[in-house]
Amino acid sequence: MAASAAQVCLELRQNKKFFGDRTILRGISFCLEVGEILGLIGPNGAGKTTLFNIISGWQKPAAGSVIFLGQETNTWPPERLSRAGLARTFQSPQIFPEMCALENVLMGAWLRQEHPPLPEAQEEAAYCLSLVGLMDKGQTPVRELPLPQQRLVELARALATRPRLLLLDEIAAGFSQAALNRLAAGLLKLRDQGLTLLLTDHLFTLLEAVTDRVLALDHGEIIAQGPPADLIRHPEVISAYLGTRYCSNANNGGA
Ligand SMILES: Nc1ncnc2c1ncn2[C@@H]1O[C@H](COP(=O)(O)OP(=O)(O)OP(=O)(O)O)[C@@H](O)[C@H]1O
Numbered sequence: 203m204a205a206s207a208a209q210v211c212l213e214l215r216q217n218k219k220f221f222g223d224r225t226i227l228r229g230i231s232f233c234l235e236v237g238e239i240l241g242l243i244g245p246n247g248a249g250k251t252t253l254f255n256i257i258s259g260w261q262k263p264a265a266g267s268v269i270f271l272g273q274e275t276n277t278w279p280p281e282r283l284s285r286a287g288l289a290r291t292f293q294s295p296q297i298f299p300e301m302c303a304l305e306n307v308l309m310g311a312w313l314r315q316e317h318p319p320l321p322e323a324q325e326e327a328a329y330c331l332s333l334v335g336l337m338d339k340g341q342t343p344v345r346e347l348p349l350p351q352q353r354l355v356e357l358a359r360a361l362a363t364r365p366r367l368l369l370l371d372e373i374a375a376g377f378s379q380a381a382l383n384r385l386a387a388g389l390l391k392l393r394d395q396g397l398t399l400l401l402t403d404h405l406f407t408l409l410e411a412v413t414d415r416v417l418a419l420d421h422g423e424i425i426a427q428g429p430p431a432d433l434i435r436h437p438e439v440i441s442a443y444l445g446t447r448y449c450s451n452a453n454n455g456g457a
């Protein structure tokens with residue numbers, strides 16, 4: 203049964219994207235319900251980041267619609283989407299390297315729609331930094347932090363905007379198993395508080411731990427979708443990642 207309008211957080215209808223004469227997205231459609239955690243997988247170059255860029259307003263689709271919380275947002279710039287409750291992190295963290303971690307997060311808190319008073323924004327920034335376990339790094343210039351911690355600063359900055367929908371583009375790259383476990387537990391807690399999440403990662407352990415459903419993308423097309431445990435065995439997904447030889451092994455029950 204189709205979800206009612208009130209439950210839909212994000213809907214994509216037939217989104218297409220071209221770079222020059224190359225087709226990058228070939229008509230992507232899907233729905234994301236409020237409170238859902240949706241994963242996106244696909245081999246390098248499948249179009250995952252391009253899709254994130256379109257949803258978050260950093261790039262415009264050549265065709266199709268993006269509907270966020272009931273409003274068509276295709277033409278909205280990123281800052282308008284941010285104020286409407288959409289936050290994201292980037293595959294290569296887009297942080298202010300000379301600023302300390304707390305100042306980076308403060309940007310998110312202060313740029314909220316209502317521009318809270320500075321002390322209030324500072325308090326919120328400190329809280330969001332504590333959520334990602336980096337309270338002791340608040341005064342450290344971000345350029346001095348290792349990449350996984352820079353990713354967490356970016357996550358804290360995104361949370362400080364108080365998003366309704368959060369997009370995470372390979373946030374766990376380079377994480378230790380312990381950091382991954384902490385991240386997974388944190389994301390599930392955020393979902394329990396009402397956040398909707400769309401995340402992409404090559405680390406299937408994270409997706410298996412947190413997602414309700416996963417979409418598999420290849421050459422700009424959704425080739426499969428379902429619960430994470432099913433997708434990892436899906437012949438087309440195996441084929442997209444490893445080639446048809448492994449796919450036929452899987453079909454024959456091979457390991
Ligand atoms: N600005 C651009 N101009 C031209 N081609 C681009 C541009 N951005 C991305 N591409 C191409 O579009 C395709 C999809 O790229 P995209 O970054 O969305 O893939 P991805 O699934 O995120 O890959 P990865 O897993 O490596 O991050 C790639 O072939 C890439 O080279």
Ligand SMILES: [Mg+2]
Nearest residue numbers: 250251252293
């Ligand atoms: Mg990418």
